Amino acid sequence: MAIHLPNIIRPKHKVTYMPPINEDPNKLETAETCMMDMKQMLVESGVQNDAVLVVDERIFRLCIQVCILIKLHFFTITIQLIYFYL
Secondary structure, three states: OOOOOOOOOOOOOOOOOOOOOOOOOOOOOHHHHHHHHHHHHHOOOOOOOOOOEEOHHHHHHHHHHHHHHHHHHHHHHEEEEEEOOO
């Protein structure tokens, strides 16, 4: 049985990589800097209304801590955990 999917016009979005982190990835300030930079690049510049930050397990934990400490500042950012394997 065939199903017709409606053509939904989606809002503009941008996929980008953050520059390499030159700071200690174990510091809370590093996670906050990553989130601030992404928010400025995508949300505050008007490119998108929301953003998704994909990070590894260590940065994920720190980003969650930053979100708990500064709740209202990062409400437009969704943090997604992914395991990076080489």
